Amino acid sequence: MIDLVKLKVKAGDGGNGCVAFHRAKYIPYGGPSGGDGGDGGSIYFEVDTNETTLAELRYEKMIKAGTGGAGMNKQSDGRKGDDVTIKVPLGTMIRNADTGDLMADMTKPHQKVMIAKGGKGGKGNWHFANGRNDAPEFAEPGGIGDAYNLRLELKLLADAGIIGFPSVGKSTFLSVVSQARPAIAAYPFTTLEPNIGVVALPDSRSFVMADMPGLIEGASQGKGLGYEFLRHIDRCRVLIHMLDMGEQDRDPVEDYRIINEELRNYNEQLAEKPQIVVANKMDEGAAQDNLKRFEQAYPDLKVYELSAKMHRGLDPVLYAVMEQITAAKKKEEEAVPEISAETVVYRYEPKKPDFRIVPLGSHRWSVESQKVSRLADAVDFNKEDETYRFGMTLKKMGIDKALREAGARYGDHVIVGKYDMTWEE
Numbered sequence: 001m002i003d004l005v006k007l008k009v010k011a012g013d014g015g016n017g018c019v020a021f022h023r024a025k026y027i028p029y030g031g032p033s034g035g036d037g038g039d040g041g042s043i044y045f046e047v048d049t050n051e052t053t054l055a056e057l058r059y060e061k062m063i064k065a066g067t068g069g070a071g072m073n074k075q076s077d078g079r080k081g082d083d084v085t086i087k088v089p090l091g092t093m094i095r096n097a098d099t100g101d102l103m104a105d106m107t108k109p110h111q112k113v114m115i116a117k118g119g120k121g122g123k124g125n126w127h128f129a130n131g132r133n134d135a136p137e138f139a140e141p142g143g144i145g146d147a148y149n150l151r152l153e154l155k156l157l158a159d160a161g162i163i164g165f166p167s168v169g170k171s172t173f174l175s176v177v178s179q180a181r182p183a184i185a186a187y188p189f190t191t192l193e194p195n196i197g198v199v200a201l202p203d204s205r206s207f208v209m210a211d212m213p214g215l216i217e218g219a220s221q222g223k224g225l226g227y228e229f230l231r232h233i234d235r236c237r238v239l240i241h242m243l244d245m246g247e248q249d250r251d252p253v254e255d256y257r258i259i260n261e262e263l264r265n266y267n268e269q270l271a272e273k274p275q276i277v278v279a280n281k282m283d284e285g286a287a288q289d290n291l292k293r294f295e296q297a298y299p300d301l302k303v304y305e306l307s308a309k310m311h312r313g314l315d316p317v318l319y320a321v322m323e324q325i326t327a328a329k330k331k332e333e334e335a336v337p338e339i340s341a342e343t344v345v346y347r348y349e350p351k352k353p354d355f356r357i358v359p360l361g362s363h364r365w366s367v368e369s370q371k372v373s374r375l376a377d378a379v380d381f382n383k384e385d386e387t388y389r390f391g392m393t394l395k396k397m398g399i400d401k402a403l404r405e406a407g408a409r410y411g412d413h414v415i416v417g418k419y420d421m422t423w424e425e
Helices: 170-177 227-233 252-266 287-297 314-334 370-377 384-397 399-406
Strands: 004-010 043-047 062-064 084-088 092-096 102-106 112-116 147-154 160-163 195-200 206-211 238-244 275-280 303-305 356-361 364-368 413-416 419-422
Touching: 004 112, 043 092, 043 102, 062 084, 102 112, 112 147, 160 170, 170 195, 170 206, 170 238, 170 314, 206 314, 238 252, 238 314, 252 287, 275 287, 275 314, 287 303, 303 314, 356 399, 364 399, 370 384, 370 413, 384 399
Parallel strands: 004 062, 043 084, 160 206, 160 238, 238 275, 275 303, 364 413
Antiparallel strands: 004 147, 043 112, 092 102, 092 147, 195 206, 356 364, 413 419
16 A cells, blocks of 8 residues: 655746837837736645545656746736646645645545645736836746645544454454455455445444554564554544454454554554454354453453354444444544644744855855846846846845855955856945
């Protein structure tokens, strides 16, 4: 089962604004008419209930949205970049791989969220016309789209999860009480990924049940199928703890202890989830003796006797599960939301500086800034007004002050992007 994927996403950059002037017969001085650049496309994630794994994204390394089109004359705006929508299964958690923050938790059918926003299109030159300059020969470059390294993690969403050692009858039970058809065989680890089925009760109530792959001692340290599937148990409201009472060579007392210990080692909260303890294979020879020993070891536990293979004892188990699910839902509604690892984080981050001054020695300095480099690329340095406006922009950004504080002097060389400039007053 593909339930963990790393992915890079890049929203589209905005298109550059246009420098243009109105040209028409009998209108010699039509004024600036350069249109705005189009906004870059954004990247969305959407729940697709037909998807059950992240396999479609397994070989994707980078997903990019469309770049906005450049503005055109006659105040015509550039086209907007194409958005990209990535389909994921219900239960997908989207994390920032660099910070670990949870950016979105896809827990509702058809839920759709924007993860990376496209850059805003640059303004055309008509926006900059004023009384001092009624024919500006410059326009604004487009903004840069968001980019993230993401970690997609799929956690199964089910009301009840069946847990226990391999070959205790979990898959058989699921196949009997629902329309699910999991693989069933008389050897360990037949179930290699969770199977899901909808259980319909005679009183018209229903719930979603999942058959979890078998756990063994050391699963919380990665043994067997390990923690890759323990994470799916995390989201089940109720656990159906199934024990094999029929085998002479098995010790259900020890099995029960080991499984609960593995749950606790993985996550303390897992061991606190409501459990329905089911004694399966009660139609087999050693069942009564094993059950008696188990009840002596755990006298306070309510144990439901079951033979999934013979379809005996099903209803008491299912109604007990339904009652626990109903109680769990009510508790969730009454609970005060708490900030946890499963909560979408909207963390305040101070705005990063737009530039960085790097001394290169011998009266040379570098202004490292993606924004400034893009501004410089949009300037025609053969035009005095564009060069002047660029210089004033750098001054407003605080670059002059930062250079002075770093020790630069007028006449020093300043590298901006691919341009080597002389710093002058």
